[in-house]
Amino acid sequence: MQRNKQVAMGRKKFNMDPKKGIQFLIENELLKNTCEDIAQFLYKGEGLNKTAIGDYLGERDAFNIQVLHVFVGLHEFTDLNLVQALRQFLWSFRLPGEAQKIDRMMEAFAQRFAGGAGACLSTSVRGHTCYVLSFAIIMLNTSLHNPNVKDKPTVERFIAMNRGINDGGDLPEELLRNLYESIKNEPFKIPEDDGNDLTHTFFNPDREGWLLKLGGRVKTWKRRWFILTDNCLYYFEYTTDKEPRGIIPLENLSIREVEDSKKPNCFELYIPDSKDQVIKACKTEADGRVVEGNHTVYRISAPTPEEKEEWIRRIRAAISRDPFYEMLAARKKKVSSTKRHTLSRTEQGG
Numbered sequence: 001m002q003r004n005k006q007v008a009m010g011r012k013k014f015n016m017d018p019k020k021g022i023q024f025l026i027e028n029e030l031l032k033n034t035c036e037d038i039a040q041f042l043y044k045g046e047g048l049n050k051t052a053i054g055d056y057l058g059e060r061d062a063f064n065i066q067v068l069h070v071f072v073g074l075h076e077f078t079d080l081n082l083v084q085a086l087r088q089f090l091w092s093f094r095l096p097g098e099a100q101k102i103d104r105m106m107e108a109f110a111q112r113f114a115g116g117a118g119a120c121l122s123t124s125v126r127g128h129t130c131y132v133l134s135f136a137i138i139m140l141n142t143s144l145h146n147p148n149v150k151d152k153p154t155v156e157r158f159i160a161m162n163r164g165i166n167d168g169g170d171l172p173e174e175l176l177r178n179l180y181e182s183i184k185n186e187p188f189k190i191p192e193d194d195g196n197d198l199t200h201t202f203f204n205p206d207r208e209g210w211l212l213k214l215g216g217r218v219k220t221w222k223r224r225w226f227i228l229t230d231n232c233l234y235y236f237e238y239t240t241d242k243e244p245r246g247i248i249p250l251e252n253l254s255i256r257e258v259e260d261s262k263k264p265n266c267f268e269l270y271i272p273d274s275k276d277q278v279i280k281a282c283k284t285e286a287d288g289r290v291v292e293g294n295h296t297v298y299r300i301s302a303p304t305p306e307e308k309e310e311w312i313r314r315i316r317a318a319i320s321r322d323p324f325y326e327m328l329a330a331r332k333k334k335v336s337s338t339k340r341h342t343l344s345r346t347e348q349g350g
Contacts, residue, residue, distance in 0.1 A: 006030055008047070015049040015240050018056035035063065039070035043092065049240050053093035058101025065104065072112045082130065083182045085113050086137055090188055095138070097205035097227065103334075106134050132165045132332055137179060138188075145187040148230035155180045165332060205229035207314045212263060212301040216294040221263060221301065228311075231318050233269070246283035248298060250319045253279065255312055263301035265308040269315070270297040 006028050014021025022038060025031035031041055042053050057068045075092070077085040089109055095102060110131035140158055143149045153161075159176045208227045213235060215222065224235040224245065231251060234244040253269050260266040271277050281293035302308035 003030070011047040014056075015052050016238065018052045019059075021052075022056070035066040035070045039067050039074060042067070042071055043074045045092065050092075050094040051096075051239055054096045054101075054105075055239075057093060058096045058098065058105055060100065060104065065108075068104065068108050069112075072108045075112070077113055082113065082133065083137060083179060085109075086134060087188055090138075097208040097229070102135075102138075106131055106138075110134055129166045129171070133162065133171070133179075136162055136165075137183060140180065141183050141188045144184055146230065206318055207311065209307065209311075210303065211235075211311070214263075214299040214301075226300075228314055228318055233315065243284065246281060246293065248279065248281040248293070250315065251280075253319060255315050255319070257308070257312065258299065260299065260301065265302040265305055266299060267302070267308060267312050268297045268299050 007025070007030055010021055010025040010028070010030055012021075013024050022031065025041075026033045031037055042048065042056065045053060056064065057071060058064075071092075072089070075085075075089055077088070080088065086109070095105070110128075113134075114130040136158070140153065143151075143153050155177055158180045159173060162176055163170055165171065206228045208225070210223055211226045212221045213224050213226075214220075224237065225239045225241075227234045227236070227244075231249065233248040233250060235246045235248075236244050248269065250269075252271065254272045256268055256270065258266045258268050269279065271279060276296050279293060279295050279298065281295065281298075282290055283293050284290050300311075302311055
């Protein structure tokens, strides 16, 4: 009875803060401090929030990366094609919003799949190609099925975006057309999709994390979980909440760094060339009523200077950007530069 209570407490702690949850379970001898045990715990996922699983697996320290690789290894991809394997993989956790985390996860997935675990759609889809193509499929899914993306990519655009990803050559057009049709006809099923459209919105956000927000009428600082996606900034009381406490559309807003005597690393969202105009936003009151926001500026404090810089950069980009395939372009660039580096080292060695 006591053990069950502690396990339930550990799961709850994990959903609020994955590292602390794992630490609690290890300290109470409910989980062994091994990559295998932790990966199994996350893979079974009983009572665990899939956003929290994604956060833990995406961390960059060596131990988490080992857990990620064991976790990917627990998936059975035999006889699955690339889209089927991705569907299974992306159902087991919620993909985090940070590019580096997604990068590590897709790298681990591609290594496992291209390493012979899956039935590749084409024998030519290997290694780096599998990695970039997996990215392209995720981006395509978001672009085709997110109602906020107005400019839907055509199959021709998808084919053009993937030129040269196969060791400098092109993948068979038929393969890319089949991938496109598969995603168009059946979007990825997103974890925790309970019919709430917002869940779809928060799949693969631009950035997410804890920030402090200064109140509008009552000037107190409150810790909120912020998600930046689709040119909107959403904030929640807890990471497990399905509904946001507030929504701030970024259209026509600007962002600037500010000094605050009470909090470090502050920035503000404001309406340029306008004094005392209330920003168009909405929030949910404690009793569940949705009301208009009352901020002329939103003042926010980040935990570190680095995070402040990154939030400002991402928000600025979200205020005016073409969302399609920005990340894919970066991945292709990264892969080609890695290859160039490897080639030059080989030539020097030879």
